[in-house]
Each structure stands twice: as structure tokens, then as C-alpha cells.
Amino acid sequence: MGRVIKVLRLDTKSGRRRADRGRALVTGGAGFLGSHLCERLLGNGYEVIALDNFHTGKKYNLAGIERDAAFSCIKHDVVDALPQDLVVDEIYNLACPASPPHYQADPIHTFKTNVFGSINLLELARRHEAKIFQASTSEVYGDPLVHPQPEGYFGNVNTHGPRSCYDEGKRSAETLFYDYSRTYGIDVRVARIFNTYGPRMQPDDGRVVSNFIVQALRGDDITVYGSGSQTRSFCFVDDLIEGFIRLVNAPEAPQHPVNIGNPVEFTIMELAELVIDYTNSRSRIVHRPLPVDDPKQRKPDISFAREHLGWEPKVALAEGLAHTTAYFDALLGGRKFATSQRARTASVREVVAL
Template sequence: MNRVIKVLKPVRSGRKSIDRGRALVTGGAGFLGSHLCERLLADGYEVIALDNFHTGKRYNLAGIARDAAFTCISHDVVDALPMDIAVDEIYNLACPASPPHYQADPIHTFKTSVLGAINLLELARRHNAKIFQASTSEVYGDPLVHPQPEGYFGNVNTHGPRACYDEGKRSAETLFFDYARTYGLDIRVARIFNTYGPRMRPDDGRVVSNFIVQALRGDDITVYGNGTQTRSFCYVEDLIEGFMRLMRSPAGPNHPVNLGNPGEFTVMELAEFVLDYTNSRSRIVHRPLPVDDPRRRKPDIS
């Protein structure tokens, strides 16, 4: 395994004084991670982004790469972390999150969730840092309860093609709460629902980006199943605000917290909206529903 760590040094000074401490963001070059890095910098943190750049992209960090309070480290959380990275807060967003990406190397996906969590929890333990885990609504599987409350245990296929991601995230949640009970770590666990916004990858295979790309190209809009399955979509800046509020809460809840938009749309409604908004002449075509694709997904955030 490659344990070489490449640090990209900041080259510009003159930033406002740092008063919030130092935050480590794993998966910092990804869709969510890059937005989180920007928010933390704006709030006065010194920020270290760590990414293996398998799905994260350096251009996502272009707007902050020269900030004196920002450092980027090329490293995989599966490998041992240098314990001398002294931080006050850790945000673990490291893991491919779209089916084409996490299914491309399912074993590494599972290792990223589990070994990555252990490595980061040990780092938090060493430095007494508050630590945030980006979990997922996928832990609910194809839910039998709707909307999904945080106390719902889910309906997940433990050995299907999506299990590397779903079960990896469930295992990471277990590790976080066991570390909290055993060592008194200050943890936060967020179950993230569908999110959209700038820096979504056009090839990530998720429904929003798929439909937009297909419509703009004039390709057929591919709807899997009959299109009656539902999703709820949260704008990325609203989600990041949720991250910050959860981390700022005076005492961490003793359970995971749903973060997402409680508004619900059918996949067909989304497809028709994209067609109308882009004035595309694309046709809607139907394909068989993928294995274990959830029929309904909506967070209970009450």
C-alpha cells in the first residue's frame, strides 16, 4: 500500500486571523467535502483537506488552494494516518458515494468506511478532537417505514451489489458510537439524503446529474422502473449548514441525525422538470430497476 503523503503547501498569506481552530476534512476534494472546506475557511478555521483523488478532483479546490489557512494532503484513509496531525475537529466524508463509483471496487469501498473510520477515530482519540461521520440514508435500504425516522433500523440487503456501501456505512456508525461509549469521544453522525448542487460529477450515475447531462446532450432520459419511486433532494449549501449546526450543538445526540429535505418527488416528476427547464427534445425511456434500488426515500427530520 502506498503510504506516501504529499502535502500541497499554501502560498498566499494575508488571510484573517484564525480563531476557530484546525479542522481536518477527509474526502475534502469531493462534491460535499470541497463545499465544507470553503465553509470552514469562511468561518475562520485552518483547514486540512485529505483525499486520495479517486473520485475527488483537485479542481474542486481551485478557489481555496492558495489560501494561507488551507492545506491539501494526498492520502488514502485506509492507510495509517500520521498521528502528529493535531486537529480540533475531524469531518469524515471519505468514501465514494455513487453506485458506479463504489461498485467499481467494492472491497476498497468497504475498507474506506471501516478502516478509515478506525484510523480517524484513533486520531480523534489522540488529540481529543470532536469528530463528525458522514453516514447516509442508504443505511435504511429499501425502507418499509416512510418517512424514515432516525430510530428505524432499515431494510438492507447485506450481500447485494450495494452492500459494500450500505453495510460499510452502518459499520462505521457502530464504530463511532462504540468509541463514544468506550473512550468518551465527542461524536456526531449525520445520515445524509440525496443532495445536489455545483461540483456534482456528471458521470456519477445519480439521478439529478444523469437527467441533466442526458437532456443537455439530447440523449434519451433514462428512468429506471416506472418512475414512481421517490427521492428528496437537498441543496448542497443547506446540507453544509446542517453539518455546521450539528457540530455546533452543545452536546452530541446519542443517535444518528437525518439531514435532508423532507420534500418528496417522484423520479418521473424530476425527469419532466429537467426536460421542461432545459427545453430539451429528449425522450423519456424506461429501463429495468437496479437490484435493491429503494422505492421511497424521505427523511423524517421532526
């Protein structure tokens, strides 16, 4: 059984449940994305239960909501049988490390989290006729041969490489979600997440935005793997969470996963130079060998989300970097930095592209 950090059920004045929208379970709720999602759901009138094994999630991510009367948190691993008394209306499955150093640290457990965890949660949804959301990933496209990547692209994934525990784990989870939907009529919503950044990322999570910002703030060398010509599309966390909410609240469940990400493409070298300029850092850019199976390009086709969800990202990279850099600056003990003209004007290309 999981350990409940704090439990609530009733409004102290009325004696009724405070939640207007029902009870939502967020697995991975203490993580980067999960904690932001918990906040958003609470703001939308839900009673929220976060479930996390705290392997990569952090309790301090929940500091702003831990005293909320409509919030509770359970320490538990989704690989294990779920608490028997867990009753929910909606389930949001974000339980899996998303950065390569973290998911490669225990690849077998990563795969189990995606498969066994999904089965446990799908069975919970089946018992309570709950709507269930799966946080999938653009990694299901592997090193894509189609660009940008539409949802109908089947991908180019190495099934036995060092990244496969995550890539194939997420692909397997998608299969389970749609098989449960077809077999039992469960309402499933699946989002394929592209590179996301923002406050509450971990300094050591190994993802490129956090790596570059932390290195720049510390004055360390900026580590670029390969030539830096590989591309990524960076979505600010607030935009991503809005995409989640719109997907879950859509009147009809899409019969396929939906890309949620920012379609504006940057090279890794452009990002490194932008971070150095933004932080006024004296860091040098150094190159290291490209990791195995590292994708050469990554850009979502968000046509479906635009047309059917009315969603597209709003936060330009320059604005998102400001919020993210301020977060890491505070986390690392504070270092004054000034924004360069280049960083301030970096959003022009994004506005045109959108």
C-alpha cells in the same frame, strides 16, 4: 505518508496562525460535498486541511480555495495509516464514494474505507481529543418499510447485494463511532445524508439529478430506471452543509445519528419531466430495468433536526436545479437553455410542504 499539495501555518503579517476556530481536517475534501464543506469552514475562521486520495475527488473542486493561506491539502487514502504529524481540533469524515457506479467499482475498498478509515480517524480524534463528524447516509435504511424514515428505524438492508459494500459499510462506521464514544468519551456527531445535489457533482457519478441534467443538456435520452414512480427527496448542497455545521456546533452531542435532508418528495418521473422542461431539452424519457435493491421510496423525518438544531432546508428544487444546471452547462462547454413556466413554479409544493 501523504503528499502535501500546499501547507501553511502562519499569517504572513502577524506571524500567528490565521485560524480563529482551530484546525479542521476534512477527509474526502476534494469531493462534491467535501469541497463545499472546506469553503464553509474557511469562511467560519478555521484552518482547514483537506485529505483525499483523488479517486473520485477532483483538484479543480478546490480551485477557489487552494491559494487561501488557511488551507492545505494532503493526497492520502484514509485506509492507510495517517501522517504522524497530523494534529487537528475537529475531524469531518466524508471519505467514501457515494454514487453506485463509483462505490461498486471497487466494493472491497469501499468497505475498507468505511471501516478502516473510520478506525484511523477515530484513533486520531482519541489522541487529540478532537470532535469528530461522520457523514453517514440514508442508505442505511435500505429499501425502507417505514415512511418517512425516522432515525429510530433500523432499516431493511440487503447484507450481500451489490449495494451492500456502501450500505453496510456506513452502518458499520456508525457502530464504530458510537462504540468509540461510549468507550473513550469521544465527542462524535453522525449525520445521515439523504439525496443531495448541486454544483461539483461529477457528470458520470450515476446519481439521478446529475444523470438527468447531463442527458438533457446533451440531448440524449433521459434514462429512468423502473417505472419512475419511486420517490426521492432532494436536498441542495448549501442546505446540507448548513445542517452539518449546526450538528457539529450543537452544545450537546445527540446520542444517535441525525437525518439531514429535504423532506419534500418527488417521483423520479416528476424529476425527469422537470429537468426536461427546465433545460428546454428535446430529450425523450426511456425506461430501463430497475437496479437490484434500488429503494422504492426515500424521505427523511427531520423532526429532530428542526427541534434541536433549528435546521431545515431552504432551497427549493427549482432554485437548486438552476444552480446545478448552470454548473453542468459550463462544465460541458455551454448550451443555452431557458426556464419553462412549469420549472419556475415547481417550488410551490415545496414551500407548502415545509
